Amino acid sequence: MKRIIIVGGGLAGLAAGYEAQKRGLDFLVLEKDRAGGKVHTIRENGFIIETGPDAVVRYKPWALALAGELGLKDDVVSTLPAKPAAYIRVRGRNHPLPEGLNVVIPSKLGPLARTPLFSLKGKARAALDLLLPRGPEGDEAFGDFIRRRLGRDVWDNLAAPLTGGIYGGDPDNLSLLAAFPMLKELERRHRSLILGSLQTMRKRKTSREGGSLFASFKNGQAQLVDALKASLGDRLIIGSGVESVEKTSNGWRVLSKNGPYEGSHLIIATEAPNAADLLAPIGFAAAAELREIPYHSAATVTLAFEKANMPERGGHGVLFARNEGFSARGFTWLDQKWPHRAAAGYALCRAYFSGPEAEDSPQRLRELALNDLSRLLGAIPEPSRIWTESFKNAMPAYVVGHLERLEKIVRASAMTPGLYLVGAAYRGVGIPEVIRDGRAAVATIFAE
Numbered sequence: 001m002k003r004i005i006i007v008g009g010g011l012a013g014l015a016a017g018y019e020a021q022k023r024g025l026d027f028l029v030l031e032k033d034r035a036g037g038k039v040h041t042i043r044e045n046g047f048i049i050e051t052g053p054d055a056v057v058r059y060k061p062w063a064l065a066l067a068g069e070l071g072l073k074d075d076v077v078s079t080l081p082a083k084p085a086a087y088i089r090v091r092g093r094n095h096p097l098p099e100g101l102n103v104v105i106p107s108k109l110g111p112l113a114r115t116p117l118f119s120l121k122g123k124a125r126a127a128l129d130l131l132l133p134r135g136p137e138g139d140e141a142f143g144d145f146i147r148r149r150l151g152r153d154v155w156d157n158l159a160a161p162l163t164g165g166i167y168g169g170d171p172d173n174l175s176l177l178a179a180f181p182m183l184k185e186l187e188r189r190h191r192s193l194i195l196g197s198l199q200t201m202r203k204r205k206t207s208r209e210g211g212s213l214f215a216s217f218k219n220g221q222a223q224l225v226d227a228l229k230a231s232l233g234d235r236l237i238i239g240s241g242v243e244s245v246e247k248t249s250n251g252w253r254v255l256s257k258n259g260p261y262e263g264s265h266l267i268i269a270t271e272a273p274n275a276a277d278l279l280a281p282i283g284f285a286a287a288a289e290l291r292e293i294p295y296h297s298a299a300t301v302t303l304a305f306e307k308a309n310m311p312e313r314g315g316h317g318v319l320f321a322r323n324e325g326f327s328a329r330g331f332t333w334l335d336q337k338w339p340h341r342a343a344a345g346y347a348l349c350r351a352y353f354s355g356p357e358a359e360d361s362p363q364r365l366r367e368l369a370l371n372d373l374s375r376l377l378g379a380i381p382e383p384s385r386i387w388t389e390s391f392k393n394a395m396p397a398y399v400v401g402h403l404e405r406l407e408k409i410v411r412a413s414a415m416t417p418g419l420y421l422v423g424a425a426y427r428g429v430g431i432p433e434v435i436r437d438g439r440a441a442v443a444t445i446f447a448e
Protein backbone atom coordinates (compact mmCIF):
# COMPACT_ATOMS: atom_id res chain seq x y z
CA MET A 1 0.00 0.00 0.00
CA LYS A 2 1.45 3.36 -1.04
CA ARG A 3 1.63 6.14 1.53
CA ILE A 4 3.34 9.41 0.71
CA ILE A 5 4.90 11.66 3.32
CA ILE A 6 5.28 15.17 1.91
CA VAL A 7 7.67 17.47 3.77
CA GLY A 8 6.96 21.18 3.19
CA GLY A 9 3.58 22.82 2.69
CA GLY A 10 4.46 25.54 0.19
CA LEU A 11 2.53 25.39 -3.05
CA ALA A 12 4.69 22.50 -4.35
CA GLY A 13 3.92 20.37 -1.28
CA LEU A 14 0.25 21.35 -1.15
CA ALA A 15 -0.17 20.61 -4.86
CA ALA A 16 1.50 17.21 -4.32
CA GLY A 17 -0.97 16.53 -1.50
CA TYR A 18 -3.88 17.55 -3.68
CA GLU A 19 -2.75 15.24 -6.47
CA ALA A 20 -2.36 12.34 -4.03
CA GLN A 21 -5.85 12.95 -2.71
CA LYS A 22 -7.28 13.14 -6.21
CA ARG A 23 -5.66 9.83 -7.11
CA GLY A 24 -6.89 8.13 -3.95
CA LEU A 25 -3.40 7.68 -2.47
CA ASP A 26 -2.76 7.80 1.27
CA PHE A 27 -0.62 10.84 2.21
CA LEU A 28 0.34 13.48 4.79
CA VAL A 29 1.76 16.98 4.28
CA LEU A 30 4.04 18.15 7.12
CA GLU A 31 4.68 21.90 7.25
CA LYS A 32 6.87 23.51 9.89
CA ASP A 33 5.55 27.03 9.69
CA ARG A 34 2.87 28.40 7.38
CA ALA A 35 0.79 26.68 4.71
CA GLY A 36 1.59 28.28 1.36
CA GLY A 37 5.27 28.92 2.15
CA LYS A 38 6.32 32.08 0.33
CA VAL A 39 2.70 32.98 -0.43
CA HIS A 40 1.50 35.41 2.20
CA THR A 41 -1.66 37.46 1.82
CA ILE A 42 -2.72 39.87 4.57
CA ARG A 43 -6.36 40.97 4.45
CA GLU A 44 -6.86 44.00 6.64
CA ASN A 45 -9.23 47.01 6.72
CA GLY A 46 -10.13 46.74 3.05
CA PHE A 47 -6.53 46.09 1.90
CA ILE A 48 -5.33 42.87 0.31
CA ILE A 49 -1.57 42.87 0.78
CA GLU A 50 0.73 40.34 -0.89
CA THR A 51 4.03 40.40 0.94
CA GLY A 52 5.28 37.52 -1.24
CA PRO A 53 4.24 36.53 -4.76
CA ASP A 54 1.94 38.99 -6.43
CA ALA A 55 0.57 37.11 -9.44
CA VAL A 56 0.86 34.15 -11.78
CA VAL A 57 1.58 34.40 -15.49
CA ARG A 58 -1.30 33.11 -17.59
CA TYR A 59 0.75 31.47 -20.30
CA LYS A 60 2.06 28.86 -17.83
CA PRO A 61 -1.27 27.14 -17.23
CA TRP A 62 -0.66 24.93 -14.17
CA ALA A 63 -1.70 27.33 -11.39
CA LEU A 64 -4.91 28.44 -13.06
CA ALA A 65 -5.72 24.85 -14.02
CA LEU A 66 -5.43 23.84 -10.35
CA ALA A 67 -7.53 26.86 -9.35
CA GLY A 68 -10.18 25.69 -11.81
CA GLU A 69 -10.21 22.19 -10.28
CA LEU A 70 -10.63 23.76 -6.83
CA GLY A 71 -13.68 25.76 -7.98
CA LEU A 72 -11.91 29.15 -8.07
CA LYS A 73 -12.46 29.89 -11.77
CA ASP A 74 -14.84 32.78 -11.10
CA ASP A 75 -12.45 34.29 -8.56
CA VAL A 76 -9.55 34.70 -10.99
CA VAL A 77 -8.79 38.36 -11.65
CA SER A 78 -6.56 40.11 -14.18
CA THR A 79 -4.54 43.28 -13.89
CA LEU A 80 -6.17 46.48 -15.06
CA PRO A 81 -5.01 47.25 -18.62
CA ALA A 82 -2.40 50.01 -18.74
CA LYS A 83 -0.59 51.72 -21.58
CA PRO A 84 2.30 51.90 -20.99
CA ALA A 85 2.26 48.87 -18.72
CA ALA A 86 5.24 50.06 -16.68
CA TYR A 87 8.35 52.21 -16.78
CA ILE A 88 12.08 51.66 -16.52
CA ARG A 89 14.23 54.33 -14.97
CA VAL A 90 17.34 54.90 -17.04
CA ARG A 91 19.68 57.91 -16.90
CA GLY A 92 17.49 59.61 -14.30
CA ARG A 93 14.23 59.44 -16.29
CA ASN A 94 11.27 57.07 -16.44
CA HIS A 95 10.80 55.54 -19.88
CA PRO A 96 7.78 53.41 -20.87
CA LEU A 97 8.37 49.70 -21.45
CA PRO A 98 8.18 49.09 -25.20
CA GLU A 99 4.86 47.51 -26.16
CA GLY A 100 4.58 43.81 -26.95
CA LEU A 101 7.44 42.34 -24.95
CA ASN A 102 7.95 38.58 -25.17
CA VAL A 103 9.46 37.93 -21.70
CA VAL A 104 12.16 40.57 -22.21
CA ILE A 105 12.40 40.57 -26.01
CA PRO A 106 10.86 43.39 -28.06
CA SER A 107 8.50 41.75 -30.57
CA LYS A 108 7.44 44.88 -32.45
CA LEU A 109 9.83 46.93 -34.52
CA GLY A 110 7.78 50.16 -34.21
CA PRO A 111 8.00 50.42 -30.39
CA LEU A 112 11.63 49.27 -30.55
CA ALA A 113 12.47 52.07 -33.00
CA ARG A 114 10.58 54.68 -30.96
CA THR A 115 11.64 53.80 -27.41
CA PRO A 116 13.93 56.32 -25.70
CA LEU A 117 15.33 53.42 -23.62
CA PHE A 118 18.09 52.79 -26.17
CA SER A 119 20.47 55.10 -28.00
CA LEU A 120 20.33 55.21 -31.81
CA LYS A 121 23.42 53.04 -31.91
CA GLY A 122 21.78 50.68 -29.40
CA LYS A 123 18.68 50.38 -31.60
CA ALA A 124 20.78 49.67 -34.69
CA ARG A 125 22.65 47.01 -32.70
CA ALA A 126 19.38 45.45 -31.50
CA ALA A 127 18.11 45.32 -35.09
CA LEU A 128 21.20 43.28 -36.05
CA ASP A 129 19.35 40.40 -34.36
CA LEU A 130 17.34 40.18 -37.60
CA LEU A 131 20.49 39.21 -39.47
CA LEU A 132 22.76 37.47 -36.99
CA PRO A 133 23.27 33.71 -37.36
CA ARG A 134 22.28 31.27 -34.62
CA GLY A 135 24.66 31.01 -31.69
CA PRO A 136 26.36 27.86 -30.41
CA GLU A 137 24.40 24.92 -29.03
CA GLY A 138 24.35 24.45 -25.26
CA ASP A 139 24.01 26.68 -22.26
CA GLU A 140 25.31 30.21 -21.79
CA ALA A 141 24.86 33.03 -19.29
CA PHE A 142 21.63 34.95 -19.86
CA GLY A 143 23.46 38.30 -19.95
CA ASP A 144 25.88 37.01 -22.63
CA PHE A 145 22.99 35.68 -24.70
CA ILE A 146 21.03 38.95 -24.71
CA ARG A 147 24.16 41.01 -25.40
CA ARG A 148 25.17 38.63 -28.19
CA ARG A 149 21.80 38.89 -29.93
CA LEU A 150 20.52 42.37 -29.06
CA GLY A 151 23.45 44.33 -27.69
CA ARG A 152 24.43 46.02 -24.45
CA ASP A 153 21.73 48.72 -24.40
CA VAL A 154 18.95 46.12 -24.46
CA TRP A 155 20.68 44.24 -21.67
CA ASP A 156 21.44 47.20 -19.40
CA ASN A 157 18.26 49.18 -19.93
CA LEU A 158 15.60 46.52 -20.44
CA ALA A 159 16.45 42.86 -19.91
CA ALA A 160 18.56 43.22 -16.75
CA PRO A 161 16.12 45.47 -14.82
CA LEU A 162 13.13 43.36 -15.91
CA THR A 163 14.66 40.02 -14.93
CA GLY A 164 16.22 41.46 -11.77
CA GLY A 165 12.72 42.62 -10.83
CA ILE A 166 11.32 39.12 -11.38
CA TYR A 167 14.12 36.70 -10.48
CA GLY A 168 16.00 39.00 -8.11
CA GLY A 169 19.72 38.55 -7.51
CA ASP A 170 22.13 39.23 -10.37
CA PRO A 171 20.45 38.11 -13.59
CA ASP A 172 23.68 38.23 -15.65
CA ASN A 173 24.85 34.73 -14.76
CA LEU A 174 21.46 33.00 -14.92
CA SER A 175 21.50 29.87 -17.02
CA LEU A 176 19.76 30.48 -20.33
CA LEU A 177 18.69 26.85 -20.61
CA ALA A 178 17.42 26.53 -17.04
CA ALA A 179 15.81 29.94 -16.54
CA PHE A 180 14.79 30.97 -20.08
CA PRO A 181 14.64 27.80 -22.21
CA MET A 182 11.94 29.42 -24.37
CA LEU A 183 14.39 32.10 -25.51
CA LYS A 184 17.00 29.54 -26.54
CA GLU A 185 14.25 27.66 -28.36
CA LEU A 186 13.26 30.90 -30.07
CA GLU A 187 16.78 31.27 -31.44
CA ARG A 188 16.95 27.58 -32.41
CA ARG A 189 13.66 27.74 -34.32
CA HIS A 190 13.55 31.24 -35.74
CA ARG A 191 17.20 32.35 -35.54
CA SER A 192 16.11 35.97 -34.88
CA LEU A 193 14.64 36.62 -31.41
CA ILE A 194 12.66 39.60 -32.69
CA LEU A 195 11.06 37.68 -35.59
CA GLY A 196 10.41 34.65 -33.36
CA SER A 197 8.85 36.84 -30.66
CA LEU A 198 6.56 38.46 -33.19
CA GLN A 199 5.08 35.04 -34.03
CA THR A 200 4.97 33.89 -30.39
CA MET A 201 3.13 37.02 -29.29
CA ARG A 202 0.60 36.71 -32.12
CA LYS A 203 -0.28 33.24 -30.90
CA ARG A 204 -0.16 34.01 -27.18
CA LYS A 205 -2.76 36.81 -27.13
CA THR A 206 -1.74 37.84 -23.60
CA SER A 207 0.04 41.12 -23.09
CA ARG A 208 1.12 43.41 -20.31
CA GLU A 209 -0.69 46.34 -21.90
CA GLY A 210 -3.93 44.39 -22.29
CA GLY A 211 -3.86 43.51 -18.59
CA SER A 212 -4.09 39.82 -19.45
CA LEU A 213 -0.56 38.58 -18.78
CA PHE A 214 -0.89 38.29 -15.00
CA ALA A 215 -3.65 36.70 -12.96
CA SER A 216 -4.47 36.52 -9.27
CA PHE A 217 -7.55 35.92 -7.13
CA LYS A 218 -10.25 38.25 -5.77
CA ASN A 219 -9.06 37.66 -2.22
CA GLY A 220 -5.38 37.40 -3.06
CA GLN A 221 -2.94 34.59 -3.77
CA ALA A 222 -3.78 32.94 -0.45
CA GLN A 223 -7.18 32.01 -1.86
CA LEU A 224 -5.44 29.19 -3.71
CA VAL A 225 -3.66 28.14 -0.52
CA ASP A 226 -6.92 28.31 1.48
CA ALA A 227 -8.72 26.16 -1.08
CA LEU A 228 -5.91 23.59 -0.96
CA LYS A 229 -5.95 23.62 2.85
CA ALA A 230 -9.71 23.06 2.88
CA SER A 231 -9.35 20.23 0.41
CA LEU A 232 -6.53 18.48 2.32
CA GLY A 233 -8.19 18.82 5.73
CA ASP A 234 -6.38 16.96 8.51
CA ARG A 235 -3.91 15.47 5.99
CA LEU A 236 -2.04 18.79 6.30
CA ILE A 237 -0.27 19.14 9.62
CA ILE A 238 0.98 22.65 10.39
CA GLY A 239 3.68 23.22 13.03
CA SER A 240 5.25 19.93 12.10
CA GLY A 241 8.85 20.73 11.23
CA VAL A 242 10.64 17.59 10.12
CA GLU A 243 13.88 17.10 12.02
CA SER A 244 15.21 13.97 10.33
CA VAL A 245 14.35 11.25 7.86
CA GLU A 246 15.40 7.58 7.89
CA LYS A 247 15.16 4.79 5.39
CA THR A 248 13.33 1.70 6.63
CA SER A 249 13.08 -1.79 5.18
CA ASN A 250 9.96 -0.84 3.19
CA GLY A 251 10.05 2.93 2.92
CA TRP A 252 10.68 5.96 5.09
CA ARG A 253 10.35 7.12 8.67
CA VAL A 254 10.12 10.85 9.25
CA LEU A 255 10.69 12.42 12.65
CA SER A 256 8.98 15.68 13.50
CA LYS A 257 7.90 17.47 16.66
CA ASN A 258 4.50 15.80 16.44
CA GLY A 259 5.94 12.34 16.26
CA PRO A 260 7.21 9.80 13.78
CA TYR A 261 5.38 9.18 10.51
CA GLU A 262 5.97 6.27 8.17
CA GLY A 263 5.39 6.02 4.47
CA SER A 264 6.38 4.11 1.36
CA HIS A 265 7.40 7.33 -0.42
CA LEU A 266 8.94 10.61 0.65
CA ILE A 267 8.48 13.88 -1.24
CA ILE A 268 10.69 16.69 0.01
CA ALA A 269 9.13 20.00 -1.05
CA THR A 270 11.30 22.35 1.02
CA GLU A 271 13.96 24.85 -0.03
CA ALA A 272 17.12 23.07 -1.27
CA PRO A 273 19.32 23.77 1.82
CA ASN A 274 16.61 22.31 4.09
CA ALA A 275 16.42 19.26 1.83
CA ALA A 276 20.22 18.92 2.13
CA ASP A 277 19.98 19.07 5.96
CA LEU A 278 17.48 16.21 5.95
CA LEU A 279 19.22 14.05 3.34
CA ALA A 280 22.95 14.49 4.10
CA PRO A 281 22.78 12.33 7.29
CA ILE A 282 21.43 9.36 5.30
CA GLY A 283 24.28 9.64 2.79
CA PHE A 284 22.27 11.13 -0.10
CA ALA A 285 24.77 11.30 -2.96
CA ALA A 286 23.80 14.80 -4.14
CA ALA A 287 23.51 16.58 -0.77
CA ALA A 288 26.45 18.83 -1.75
CA GLU A 289 24.71 19.78 -5.02
CA LEU A 290 21.58 20.70 -3.07
CA ARG A 291 23.66 23.06 -0.92
CA GLU A 292 25.35 24.57 -3.97
CA ILE A 293 22.12 25.94 -5.44
CA PRO A 294 22.55 29.64 -4.66
CA TYR A 295 19.69 31.45 -2.94
CA HIS A 296 19.15 35.13 -2.44
CA SER A 297 17.01 37.06 -0.05
CA ALA A 298 14.01 39.17 -0.97
CA ALA A 299 11.89 41.69 0.90
CA THR A 300 8.82 43.76 0.17
CA VAL A 301 7.63 46.98 1.76
CA THR A 302 4.04 47.93 0.96
CA LEU A 303 2.98 51.49 1.77
CA ALA A 304 -0.55 52.88 1.85
CA PHE A 305 -1.04 56.63 1.36
CA GLU A 306 -4.14 58.78 1.22
CA LYS A 307 -4.66 59.04 -2.51
CA ALA A 308 -5.77 62.66 -2.54
CA ASN A 309 -2.26 63.79 -1.54
CA MET A 310 -0.27 61.38 -3.68
CA PRO A 311 1.66 62.53 -6.79
CA GLU A 312 0.57 60.99 -10.09
CA ARG A 313 2.16 57.64 -10.98
CA GLY A 314 2.02 56.05 -14.44
CA GLY A 315 1.27 52.45 -15.42
CA HIS A 316 1.66 49.52 -13.04
CA GLY A 317 5.04 50.53 -11.70
CA VAL A 318 8.66 51.30 -12.35
CA LEU A 319 11.86 49.25 -12.42
CA PHE A 320 15.31 50.68 -11.88
CA ALA A 321 18.26 50.07 -14.18
CA ARG A 322 21.50 49.36 -12.33
CA ASN A 323 23.51 52.39 -11.19
CA GLU A 324 20.44 54.61 -10.91
CA GLY A 325 21.18 54.82 -7.19
CA PHE A 326 18.00 53.26 -5.78
CA SER A 327 18.02 50.60 -3.05
CA ALA A 328 14.86 48.83 -4.24
CA ARG A 329 14.66 46.98 -7.56
CA GLY A 330 11.44 48.78 -8.34
CA PHE A 331 7.96 49.77 -7.25
CA THR A 332 4.54 48.39 -8.14
CA TRP A 333 1.58 50.77 -8.02
CA LEU A 334 -0.80 48.17 -6.65
CA ASP A 335 -3.88 50.41 -6.64
CA GLN A 336 -3.35 50.92 -10.39
CA LYS A 337 -2.44 47.31 -11.18
CA TRP A 338 -5.00 45.56 -8.97
CA PRO A 339 -7.52 48.24 -7.85
CA HIS A 340 -9.44 45.78 -5.63
CA ARG A 341 -6.40 45.38 -3.36
CA ALA A 342 -6.41 48.96 -2.03
CA ALA A 343 -9.01 50.26 0.42
CA ALA A 344 -11.10 53.07 -1.10
CA GLY A 345 -9.26 56.38 -1.20
CA TYR A 346 -5.75 54.89 -0.82
CA ALA A 347 -2.74 54.62 -3.07
CA LEU A 348 -0.80 51.40 -2.50
CA CYS A 349 2.89 51.20 -3.44
CA ARG A 350 5.09 48.10 -3.09
CA ALA A 351 8.88 48.25 -3.07
CA TYR A 352 10.75 45.05 -3.99
CA PHE A 353 14.24 44.43 -2.59
CA SER A 354 16.53 41.60 -3.57
CA GLY A 355 19.99 40.41 -2.54
CA PRO A 356 21.95 41.85 0.40
CA GLU A 357 19.71 44.96 0.65
CA ALA A 358 16.77 42.67 1.44
CA GLU A 359 18.52 41.50 4.62
CA ASP A 360 18.30 44.91 6.32
CA SER A 361 16.05 45.32 9.37
CA PRO A 362 12.35 46.05 8.76
CA GLN A 363 12.89 49.58 10.09
CA ARG A 364 15.78 50.19 7.64
CA LEU A 365 13.83 48.65 4.73
CA ARG A 366 10.96 51.05 5.42
CA GLU A 367 13.37 54.01 5.44
CA LEU A 368 14.96 52.87 2.18
CA ALA A 369 11.55 52.40 0.53
CA LEU A 370 10.39 55.87 1.60
CA ASN A 371 13.68 57.47 0.46
CA ASP A 372 13.45 55.80 -2.92
CA LEU A 373 9.83 56.80 -3.31
CA SER A 374 10.42 60.46 -2.54
CA ARG A 375 13.44 60.53 -4.87
CA LEU A 376 11.18 59.15 -7.56
CA LEU A 377 8.00 61.14 -6.97
CA GLY A 378 9.08 64.25 -5.08
CA ALA A 379 7.14 65.22 -1.94
CA ILE A 380 5.00 62.34 -0.69
CA PRO A 381 2.56 62.31 2.26
CA GLU A 382 3.18 60.32 5.45
CA PRO A 383 2.21 56.69 4.87
CA SER A 384 -0.99 55.62 6.65
CA ARG A 385 0.08 51.98 6.89
CA ILE A 386 3.26 49.99 6.12
CA TRP A 387 3.63 46.21 5.77
CA THR A 388 7.17 44.77 5.60
CA GLU A 389 8.32 41.19 5.11
CA SER A 390 11.75 39.71 4.47
CA PHE A 391 12.29 36.25 3.05
CA LYS A 392 15.55 34.46 3.66
CA ASN A 393 16.32 31.78 1.07
CA ALA A 394 13.65 33.52 -0.94
CA MET A 395 14.55 32.56 -4.46
CA PRO A 396 16.90 29.95 -5.86
CA ALA A 397 19.09 31.26 -8.67
CA TYR A 398 19.39 28.97 -11.69
CA VAL A 399 22.93 29.97 -12.54
CA VAL A 400 24.97 28.46 -15.39
CA GLY A 401 25.55 24.82 -14.42
CA HIS A 402 22.08 24.43 -12.87
CA LEU A 403 21.00 21.73 -15.30
CA GLU A 404 24.09 19.59 -14.64
CA ARG A 405 23.53 20.01 -10.90
CA LEU A 406 19.88 19.08 -11.32
CA GLU A 407 20.83 15.99 -13.29
CA LYS A 408 23.06 14.82 -10.41
CA ILE A 409 20.24 15.46 -7.93
CA VAL A 410 17.73 13.56 -10.07
CA ARG A 411 20.20 10.66 -10.54
CA ALA A 412 20.85 10.47 -6.79
CA SER A 413 17.08 10.54 -6.09
CA ALA A 414 16.51 7.74 -8.61
CA MET A 415 19.08 5.66 -6.70
CA THR A 416 17.20 6.30 -3.44
CA PRO A 417 13.98 4.28 -3.71
CA GLY A 418 10.81 6.22 -2.97
CA LEU A 419 12.45 9.66 -2.78
CA TYR A 420 11.33 12.72 -4.78
CA LEU A 421 12.51 16.33 -4.57
CA VAL A 422 10.16 19.05 -5.77
CA GLY A 423 9.76 22.82 -5.54
CA ALA A 424 11.26 26.07 -6.70
CA ALA A 425 14.87 24.89 -6.48
CA TYR A 426 14.65 22.55 -9.45
CA ARG A 427 12.50 22.92 -12.56
CA GLY A 428 11.08 26.44 -12.43
CA VAL A 429 10.86 29.14 -9.76
CA GLY A 430 7.35 30.47 -10.37
CA ILE A 431 4.11 29.35 -8.74
CA PRO A 432 2.83 27.59 -11.89
CA GLU A 433 6.02 25.53 -12.20
CA VAL A 434 6.16 24.44 -8.55
CA ILE A 435 2.52 23.32 -8.76
CA ARG A 436 3.33 21.31 -11.88
CA ASP A 437 6.40 19.85 -10.15
CA GLY A 438 4.53 18.70 -7.01
CA ARG A 439 1.72 17.13 -9.01
CA ALA A 440 4.08 15.41 -11.46
CA ALA A 441 5.97 13.64 -8.65
CA VAL A 442 2.73 12.15 -7.34
CA ALA A 443 1.65 11.13 -10.83
CA THR A 444 4.95 9.25 -11.16
CA ILE A 445 4.47 7.53 -7.79
CA PHE A 446 0.91 6.59 -8.80
CA ALA A 447 2.17 5.04 -12.02
CA GLU A 448 4.91 2.97 -10.32
Ligand SMILES: Cc1cc2nc3c(=O)[nH]c(=O)nc-3n(C[C@H](O)[C@H](O)[C@H](O)COP(=O)(O)OP(=O)(O)OC[C@H]3O[C@@H](n4cnc5c(N)ncnc54)[C@H](O)[C@@H]3O)c2cc1C
Binds near residue numbers: 035038051057391434
Ligand atom coordinates in the same frame (compact mmCIF):
# COMPACT_ATOMS: atom_id res chain seq x y z
C1 LIG B 1 8.96 38.20 -2.59
C2 LIG B 1 8.65 37.14 -3.59
C3 LIG B 1 7.87 37.44 -4.70
C4 LIG B 1 7.55 36.45 -5.62
N1 LIG B 1 6.74 36.76 -6.67
C5 LIG B 1 6.27 35.78 -7.48
C6 LIG B 1 5.24 36.05 -8.43
O1 LIG B 1 4.73 37.18 -8.51
N2 LIG B 1 4.80 35.03 -9.21
C7 LIG B 1 5.32 33.75 -9.10
O2 LIG B 1 4.89 32.85 -9.86
N3 LIG B 1 6.29 33.47 -8.19
C8 LIG B 1 6.76 34.45 -7.37
N4 LIG B 1 7.69 34.16 -6.41
C9 LIG B 1 8.24 32.80 -6.34
C10 LIG B 1 7.26 31.83 -5.69
O3 LIG B 1 6.54 32.45 -4.68
C11 LIG B 1 7.99 30.65 -5.06
O4 LIG B 1 9.00 30.16 -5.89
C12 LIG B 1 7.05 29.52 -4.74
O5 LIG B 1 5.98 29.99 -3.94
C13 LIG B 1 7.85 28.42 -4.03
O6 LIG B 1 7.01 27.37 -3.66
P1 LIG B 1 7.62 26.06 -3.00
O7 LIG B 1 6.47 25.24 -2.54
O8 LIG B 1 8.59 25.44 -3.94
O9 LIG B 1 8.50 26.56 -1.81
P2 LIG B 1 8.17 27.40 -0.50
O10 LIG B 1 7.01 28.28 -0.71
O11 LIG B 1 9.48 27.98 -0.11
O12 LIG B 1 7.73 26.28 0.53
C14 LIG B 1 8.65 25.44 1.20
C15 LIG B 1 8.02 25.10 2.52
O13 LIG B 1 8.80 24.09 3.18
C16 LIG B 1 8.72 24.35 4.55
N5 LIG B 1 9.81 23.64 5.23
C17 LIG B 1 11.14 23.87 5.10
N6 LIG B 1 11.83 22.99 5.85
C18 LIG B 1 10.92 22.18 6.45
C19 LIG B 1 11.02 21.08 7.33
N7 LIG B 1 12.20 20.61 7.76
N8 LIG B 1 9.87 20.46 7.76
C20 LIG B 1 8.65 20.91 7.32
N9 LIG B 1 8.52 21.97 6.50
C21 LIG B 1 9.63 22.59 6.05
C22 LIG B 1 8.82 25.86 4.65
O14 LIG B 1 8.34 26.34 5.90
C23 LIG B 1 7.95 26.28 3.47
O15 LIG B 1 6.60 26.51 3.84
C24 LIG B 1 8.04 35.13 -5.46
C25 LIG B 1 8.84 34.82 -4.34
C26 LIG B 1 9.13 35.80 -3.43
C27 LIG B 1 9.94 35.44 -2.22
